[in-house]
Amino acid sequence: MIDEIDGGVEPTTPVWAAFGDLMSVLLGIFVLILVCVIGVQLQLSAKLQQAVKERQLEAARRHALEQALAGPLAAGRVTLVNGHIGISGSLLFALNSDQLQPQGRDILKSLAGPLSAYLHDHDEMLMVSGFADDRQVREGNRRFADNWELSAKRSLTVTRALIDEGIPASSVFAAAFGSEQPVSSNSDDVGRAKNRRVEIAPVPRPSKATSMSHE
Numbered sequence: 001m002i003d004e005i006d007g008g009v010e011p012t013t014p015v016w017a018a019f020g021d022l023m024s025v026l027l028g029i030f031v032l033i034l035v036c037v038i039g040v041q042l043q044l045s046a047k048l049q050q051a052v053k054e055r056q057l058e059a060a061r062r063h064a065l066e067q068a069l070a071g072p073l074a075a076g077r078v079t080l081v082n083g084h085i086g087i088s089g090s091l092l093f094a095l096n097s098d099q100l101q102p103q104g105r106d107i108l109k110s111l112a113g114p115l116s117a118y119l120h121d122h123d124e125m126l127m128v129s130g131f132a133d134d135r136q137v138r139e140g141n142r143r144f145a146d147n148w149e150l151s152a153k154r155s156l157t158v159t160r161a162l163i164d165e166g167i168p169a170s171s172v173f174a175a176a177f178g179s180e181q182p183v184s185s186n187s188d189d190v191g192r193a194k195n196r197r198v199e200i201a202p203v204p205r206p207s208k209a210t211s212m213s214h215e
Helices: 002-007 015-068 070-074 102-121 147-164 189-195 208-213
Strands: 079-081 084-088 124-131 172-176 197-204
Touching: 015 070, 015 102, 070 102, 084 102, 102 124, 102 147, 102 197, 124 147, 147 172, 147 197
Parallel strands: 124 172
Antiparallel strands: 079 084, 084 197, 124 197
């Protein structure tokens, strides 16, 4: 009789053992989440430190450029905005011309020394950019097809003048933007005069790896 009663009862898993297994799983999940959160925080911290470092380097670079150009800036011959040295096109060239005027050559002479000293201490290059207003080249002027060509010729003229004044040819290059990036309205003569300009800006040298990838 007792054997029959005992035989009818099925063994069950203790409640505490099941509870322990559940807690182990929950603890594992918690640890996994904690590790992920810490990993994300470390990545964000590293990115923040890198961003701060880059800003500090950029601020130091601009300060060094301001110091190098203290003379020309004080004389009001050039402007320096966000690391871009601006020169009015009317100081450099006559209207619709790419031939340097005497005062334009004098300005570039005053810049060549400070820029050479700056490049000596920084692994950078100078990008010389030409800009134009939105008016088309005067009719009858067969030297330039359009404002793109005029801005390109002017940037090349300034680039060659800087090389003549001692800037290494390997440290300067020309770029043209036509009328595509105005800094003022083209609705009046004052605005158009501001848009006719040449800018000189230090830029990082391309790395060897980047150069090889384009070959």
